[in-house]
Amino acid sequence: MSQPRVVxxxxxxxxxxxxAALRGQDARVGAVCSFIGTVRDRNDGSAVASMELEHYPGMTEKAIEAMIDEAHRRFDILGARVIHRVGLLQPTDQIMMVAVISAHRGESFQACEFLMDYLKTQAPFWKKEDTPEGARWVDARVADDAALARWGIDAPNA
Structure with a gap:
């Protein structure tokens, strides 16, 4: 049985x-590109003691599945997997992973970066940071929207 693409x-x-699970024994794979996001101890000039991530079950997975489908349409990739954590996380904890496999490195690099740019702005997650000034929700960033725009996708968050 194959692994789910989104967890x-x-x-x-x-x-x-x-x-290893994504690659399996597929001899066509010549490139694997991955990205892991981690919790930082600072954001927007404030210390961050913890971060809590929430999502809408079912809707979040469906949205990320659509992003992976779009990556398959745009790039010659053999597979992709996205894992995103929710709940209470501490600085240095892993938040998420994007992994992409393809026959050649260029396609893997591009698809991985595309998925990261897409996820950062369009995945339905809500992040709340605990700072010395109190808890605060993390807003979308114009820079993230600009990163997505280079792929020809308008982000409504800016």
Missing amino acids: IQTQDFELQAEI
């Missing part, structure tokens, strides 16, 4: 195991 979970993940 939303509270527990941590192991990059090597996830890539």
Whole structure:
């Protein structure tokens, strides 16, 4: 049975195991590109003690599945997997992973970056940071919207 392309979970993940599962024994794979996002201890000039991530179950997975479908349309990739954690996370914790496999590195690099830009602005997650000034919701950033725009996708967040 194949692995799901999108997983939303509270527990941590192991990059090597996830890539091994994505690759399987597919001899066509000549490139694997991955990105792992982690919780920083600072954001917008304030210390961050923790971050809590929320999502809308079902809707979030469907939205990310559509992003992976779009990556398949745009790039010659063999597969992709996105894991995103929710719940309470601490600085240095892994938040999410994008992994892409293809025959050649260029396609993997581009598809991975495309998925990251897409996820950053369009995935339905809500992030709340605990700072010395109190809890605050993290807003979308204009820079993230600009990154997505270079792929020809308008982001409504700016």
